[in-house]
Amino acid sequence: MKFAIQVNEGPYQHQASDTAFQFAKAAIENGHEIMRVFFYHDGVNNASRFTLPPQDDRHVVNNWASLNIKDADGEPELVVCIAAALRRGMLDESEATKNSIEGNNLHPAFRISGLGQLIEAGIQSDRLVVFGD
């Protein structure tokens, strides 16, 4: 079955991101497809490549990256809402350049896109599951 997941909360503050990750992992292990994970609101903070938790703690960002969720062309399907991301200082190279800001912090396993991607995921998947707080 084809799943889409929406994550509305950032890492480490609430359990939502951990639950969403464990759900996605279990779905894949049981033969299902995660066609997209959409990170919305504070959920965009799951995509920072500057995240450095203590060594004995789980690495939420790397956990998401390890699921290797991509489309048929190899493009990441860990999708970060652009409006939510930019206002929280989450930038990829293209947005940083466009806004004349030095540096960028989006993990390469993620991509920034618009809210239409959430709507599309809701239409194209068999199930959309929302995790928030």
Added chain:
Amino acid sequence: MLHTVNKSSFERNSLQTCLNTIDDSSVILFIEDGVINAANNTKSSMIADLATQGRVFALQGDVEARGISSKLADNIKLVDYAGFVDLVVKHGTAVSWV
């Protein structure tokens, strides 16, 4: 439909809102702090009838993390994350009460 509840009813009234809303074929899964609702306490009367019908589930890892394994109300079914996935598959639309 599957309804997930992730908050204790001591903290928010999302469980009550959920119970006011669901139809006869819906099931409830308690996750995160929502598993507190599965403990045998004054609030468990809210879900006793549904639990008797086998329509109340709780995520095992979250139950164990909160130390309430031995205090669960009657007829609560424990599931792991794979069981969570199976519930979503089986019951169609998943509604997240947050």
